[in-house]
Amino acid sequence: MKKPCAASRTVKTNRIFPIDTNSHGTMFGGKLLSYMDEIASISASRHSRANVVTASMDSVDFLTPIRLDEAVTLESYVTWVGTSSMEVFVKVIAEDLSTGKRRLANTAFLTFVAFDNDGQKQAVPGVLPESEEERMLHKTAEERASRRVERRKQSKLLADAVSMETPS
Secondary structure (H helix, E strand, C coil), X not given: CCEEHHHHCEEEEEEXXXXXXXXXXXXXXXXXXXXXXXXXXXXXXXXXXXEEEEXXXXXXXXCCCCECCCEEEEEEEEEXXXXXXXXXXXXXXXXXXXXXXXXXXXXXXXXXXXXXXXCCECCCCXXXXXXXXXXXXXXXXXXXXXXXXXXXXXXXXXXXXXXXXXXX
């Protein structure tokens, strides 16, 4: 049985404080990536109702900086599934709290794999896109999944060629 994308939709908003920023007064990229992984994992768990692990994070595009004292809202939902894997779309919206002006600051696709309590991969339900955005992302998902498979092969080849020794 398929589940609507909306069943996995998750939204989180945070204010950006000095501890969240770099020397340019903008949000640390690593902090944002952590937020993105966290929210996407909730969407994947809501969809699968299983234990999930992050398998990959696709091209994370930092479109505009997120500044000190702004709010950052992350929204995520499952857009496509394989057998045990789920593609989760995350969009990040920055908001100037003094003016209310909002802008798209970041987007990414993360892939999660579902596991049962014995640590075995678990099949997940299909996804039912309903909105125009959900249908567009679902329609283009198989191409992204194919690119991920190829990128993973290339990563394994690179891993085999890279030295594990630390220079002295």
